[in-house]
Amino acid sequence: MANLINLESVSKSYGVKPLLDNVSLGVAEGERIGVVGLNGGGKTTLLEVLSGIAEPDSGRVSRVRDLRMAVVTQRTELGEGTTVRDAVLSHYAAEHEWAADARVRSIVDGLGLTALGLESPTANLSGGERRRVALAAALVGDLDLVVLDEPTNHLDVEGVRWLADHLLARRTALVVVTHDRWFLDTVCGRTWEVANGNVEQYEGGYADWVFARAERARLAASAEEKRKNLARKELAWLQRGAKARTSKPRYRIEAAEALIADVPQPRDSVELLSFARRRLGKTVLELEDVSLTAGDKPVLDHVTWRIGPGDRIGLVGVNGSGKTTLLKLLAGESEPAGGRRVQGKTVRLAHLSQELEELPGQLRVLEAVEEISSRVVLGKQEMSASQLAERLGFPAARQWTPVEDLSGGERRRLQLARLLMGEPNVLLLDEPTNDLDIDTLQQLEDLLDSWPGTLVVVSHDRYLVERVCDAVYALFGDGGITHLPGGIDEYLSRRSVVVAPAPASAPAPKTSSAAEHRAAMKELGRLERRLDVLTKREAELHEQLAAHATDPGKLVELNSELKAVLAEKDDVEARWLETSELVE
Template identity: 65%
Template sequence: MPNLVNLENVAISFGGPKPVLDGVSLGIDSFDRVGVVGRNGGGKSTLISILAGLQLPDEGRVSPVRGLRMAAVTQQSQPKGATVRASVLGGEVPDHEWAADARSRTVIEGLRPGGGRGLDASVEGLSGGERQRIALAAALVQDLDLLVLDEPTNHLDVEGVRWLAAHLLARRTAVVVVTHDRWFLDTVASRTWEVVDGKVEQFEGGYNDWIYARAERTRLADAAEQRRQNLARKELAWLRRGPPARTSKPKYRIEAAEALIADVPEPRNSVELVTMARHRLGRTVIELEDATLTVPSDPPRTIVDRQTWRIGPGDRIGIVGINGSGKTTLLRAIAGERALDDGKRVQGTTVRLAHLSQDLSDLPLHRRVLQAVEDVAERVFIGGREHTASALAERFGFTAAQQWTPVSDLSGGERRRLQLVRLLMTEPNVLMLDEPTNDLDVDTLQQLEDILDGWAGTLVVVSHDRYLTERVCDRVVALFGDGIITDLPGGIEEYLRRRDQQVDVSATATVASSSAPNTSAEVDRRAARKEIGRIERRIEKLDTREKQLHTLLADAANDRARLMELDAELRALISEREGLEEAWLEASVD
């Protein structure tokens, strides 16, 4: 099949000294899954906006195939309806109609647009994150050839990110996605585009493949520079001594990609860092004793119920849970910014705590970047090394010239980076990070992780970014809604398994005791729920098999006997699914 969209010599500039994109030519094939990476402000969002036809280039041509069915969800996408239902489904579609469509049913159950408010909730008053999920759901319910997404994981929890990855893998739809979520990128992408210096470098595979390829590219560039220097030295020697004796040329061998990291040590020495942390912090860091924490609602919701939890020197803890489970509230309570409803919080006398919140209002907008950093401190020791304010700012992507940019002129991602630099300049020994990956590019995340690798302190992280949590944390705890802070020795994999079990138990919840009224009605409802679950699982299997059959039919175009066999199976499958959908509706009505 022809490419779905072609870009030919595309260029665009916004008045800066360099074009954002310069002579970019590329194409999207049917069923491609492309991850787009690059520095904040490097042109990722501009590239996909041009690709989706939302923005015109200054030069070059964008050529979509005729009849292309495409949807784009950008960070500016807004719901297009008064209610969640109208925004997602394109109108006030009744439940029995959208539930009969496998794709709509899967998307609505997977993304839960509107959250606990349901489909009939008004869009007015919803948060930006909730609106983004509605816009994403509205795109995913459509039958598309190409789906263009800009940071779709920003407002999803760990479960939501996993669901979206599985959904995109199961669809026969081309996908182009800008994302900083490295687990998501590595799971979904079959190709990676890196936007750098106005160009787009193309790589096969996802995040891991891109990192290997970039490391190999750096190695080859270093080798080329070394060869150039060697040639210069040889030329000087020849001028001084005359032509050297003829010798055979040495043979060079490019090692396998693993050789690039063969002599690289582990990211951190946990034992050594804990020992250093004890010297800096002592035995007591932060402790919650018989703590209860609630949030106002009707009725009030308990996040933590009479829990005793001790955070020690050198602990590296990740907190996970679904959106709304109370992770940020718990983090604020640990930091002492939110009072407990009951119990006691104890903080060690040597603790110097820094908290990276999701609020950017603490930045001095009237100052320049370097001034804003030096207002905190001019020098800092991190990982046993001294860093000047300018050097640390440069490490987080602020070049010498950019350090004189007014803070008020920075983008959201740049302000987030500045917030991190200022936080680290306080030289804390206890660090609380609330969704630190929001608005940060991959290179900045790598710099943050590199600094944390040698950081001798206590770390507590709330993040939906699975890669970051697994990379910097040695321990994971979860909030499952039962008032308990649950330790997960198996990390995020264990969390996802337990959540799956929790959802299954909820779907087939045990009925009230035999002494309760309306027991027979409860039993009937439980049986109906189990039947609905069984039907939905069977429909999902049929949907998967239908996709396989369409592929097999295309491959068997010249084999008449095989075509008839596959066609018969497809007809039987469609008939069975129609019967199941009718049964699902009957069970739902009952």
């Protein structure tokens, strides 16, 4: 396939720091590329040079004639005095023109613009809402290439899945910077790593990139150092999850399995729970008959919820469902409208909010961490303040930077470091992945693996939730807190049932008779057996895809069958949920 854009020996520096140094690469038609690397390492600069927003200091950037390209960076601005409709649908002369286009309707609904209101002035929107409008404006066009910088930052779990599905369904080429590892693995077939002025290229998504890093570590490290290597630990997590998260051939999969043969489980849940009970006792945080509102919107209605020692909970829900309000209540920063909050006597609670706390600007980074404590014990790990700061993205030289000179992302990392230095036994984290690059996320997850306390995480990053949490709860807007044994997949399945329009002729719900109950039980059994068959076939197809990675014709055939299996599986799961309600 022809390249849409080529970079030839491109260099770009800001100040004395070279972010791109003699880089040559290209973007082919229909290619989907994920860009990863440390914060400040040059990812956004690469996107801006690629798309023509910034000119290189040297080298050449060439683009095919009449290239249709849309770019959404973190600096993208909307026009002044515009409405949502103006920004997204201005090139449609009439309402019926865009309303008749299923793709455009899907974008408007999928990014929540209908809920925002098409006539809403963009000047009145929050930063996250403005980013969604800019993203929608980019996607509605007929494009050859989409360039996106952190598009998932202001989307909830449902929105991230919608965006992934949308991009997969289009033939448009894509270059995307994101720290959302599930999104990278789902959408991207190629990965660029920007580091030290260079761009290393890898086939496959996040899992393949992790494998390549782990393989390099294996060749460079001793056996004991390898066992402790974070990349290998991350690879072990990936291999224990969905089998086809890697698109590598079978021999590469076998090499990966050999590489992680001596890596322990990410965490010993039994040991951590025992430790947590000794530290916390029986009572941690309890809500008794609590009612809660966010402004005028009800969040909880006479709910009792008990969070115990060692519980590791992921809390999900659409934007605006009240997750942050609930976390503030758990933290004791607000009062319920009714009922009461109970906190255990031994609880030492730390709350990482989305707002940046006031930091001591007159201090340097290391001094700000040592202000809390000089050493910290997190489970079995004992670290100095300097070691913890380094784990969270502050190398030795950066630790002497004045706090007032830090970026927003660095301030958030410093806030997290200070929280952990206080050795809390209950952690409440509200969108902890915001502004963290993948390497820092891996370090944070490694710290949490051995942290023996109670954890409640609000995050749109499903990879993080699946990685560090043992249970998932959801706010569906019905006044309750719903436990989801099936995790985020179950949440998305339930949400798809909730938002799907009911058939016009749908009958009113009836009370099930004994015969109807027996029929529903029989149907449940049939659906469960079908789910088992589909799950087994999905695993087989994943293995076959990995084994035939070098055969394009076979890959197309297998991928087509896999899509059909996944679609049927989603349908069966939805029908299982509907049927299960009849037997409750």
